[in-house]
Amino acid sequence: MMLTVVIPTFNATATLPATLAALRDEIARAGGIKGLQVPELEIVVSDGGSSDGTATIASGLGARVVAAPHVRADQLRAGAMAARGHWLLFINADTRLAQGWAARVAGFIANPANLGQAAAFRFRLDDATPWARRFEALIERRSRWLALPTAPQGLLISRLFYDSLGGYHELPSMEDVEMIGRIGAERLRVLPIAAVNSVARYQGEGWWKRLARDALCVGLWLVGVPANRVARLYR
Numbered sequence: 001m002m003l004t005v006v007i008p009t010f011n012a013t014a015t016l017p018a019t020l021a022a023l024r025d026e027i028a029r030a031g032g033i034k035g036l037q038v039p040e041l042e043i044v045v046s047d048g049g050s051s052d053g054t055a056t057i058a059s060g061l062g063a064r065v066v067a068a069p070h071v072r073a074d075q076l077r078a079g080a081m082a083a084r085g086h087w088l089l090f091i092n093a094d095t096r097l098a099q100g101w102a103a104r105v106a107g108f109i110a111n112p113a114n115l116g117q118a119a120a121f122r123f124r125l126d127d128a129t130p131w132a133r134r135f136e137a138l139i140e141r142r143s144r145w146l147a148l149p150t151a152p153q154g155l156l157i158s159r160l161f162y163d164s165l166g167g168y169h170e171l172p173s174m175e176d177v178e179m180i181g182r183i184g185a186e187r188l189r190v191l192p193i194a195a196v197n198s199v200a201r202y203q204g205e206g207w208w209k210r211l212a213r214d215a216l217c218v219g220l221w222l223v224g225v226p227a228n229r230v231a232r233l234y235r
Contacts, residue, residue: 001109003039004085008068008075010048012093013057015198020061022096030102038106039087046079048072054093072151073175076168088162091154094198097121101193105156108191118157118183120149121195125202132199147185148218151176152197157183171227177218178227 005023009016023043030038045058048070055065068078080088087109091097101121108114123139125132143149155176165182168175180188202210220229 001037001039001087002042002085003087003089003105003109004042004044004083005089005091006044006046006076006079006083007058007063007091007093008046008048008072008079009050009054009058009093010070011050011052012054013050013052015094016045016054016058017061019091019093019096020058020063024062026097026099026102029099030106033103036103036106037110038102039085039109042083042085044079044082045093046075046082048075071172073168073171076175077170080162080167083159085159087156087158089154089156091195092152092197094201095152095154096126096196097154098124098194098196101191104191104193108156108189109158115158116161117187117189118155118161119189119191120153120155121191121193123150123153124194124196125199126196127199135202143190147188148177148180149188149190150214153190153195155179156191174217174227177222 007016007019020043023041027038027041030036043063045055045063045065046068047055047058047065048068055067059065064082066078066082068075076090079090087105089105105119108119120143123136123143125136139150139153143153149155165179168179171178
């Protein structure tokens with residue numbers, strides 16, 4: 001069994017090496033657990049035209065690199081198309097999966113009933129401030145109450161299920177929300193493993209401004225505002 005991790009990137013040299021190391025180290029650690037069938041790991045980096053050497057670094061660290069337009073949905077689609085795995089795991093370049101993820105994922109994919117299911121991880125930030133804990137709590141409530149995990153929580157899905165859904169759609173924004181909508185709440189689980197994300201992406205414009213903007217964009221999308229209009233607001 002092969003698991004392909006698909007990582008969309010754009011100028012990600014600051015975070016990508018740690019993300020790749022967390023993936024490989026944990027697969028190696030889980031391989032030493034008696035009785036656990038750990039999947040073979042393939043990493044596909046789908047790069048949107050980075051100018052900082054991201055593609056070179058990724059290739060040097062053992063990832064397979066594919067070129068894609070600088071649109072996240074296109075990067076996800078290109079990465080999935082290049083993947084050879086029976087299972088796909090989509091994560092961001094600044095997301096490090098916490099220790100224990102490989103064993104938990106191995107258990108999930110070993111269950112044939114999960115071929116038609118998908119999973120995400122719990123949202124965490126690499127920051128110890130009270131603001132970070134409050135932000136995490138709000139994302140946790142969104143995941144639990146609305147069954148709408150965020151892109152930084154990753155998405156684990158079988159190739160069979162992904163293909164049956166038609167994969168990510170070509171959208172200028174909201175591709176993750178749209179995909180989760182097609183998966184459906186009854187076919188989605190949040191695994192009790194943290195996806196630890198860089199706080200830098202949230203600090204630049206302020207915690208609450210970022211949260212309000214994201215909530216507004218999702219709300220507009222859910223009531224039928226076209227993705228191109230939502231994309232303009234999101235940017």
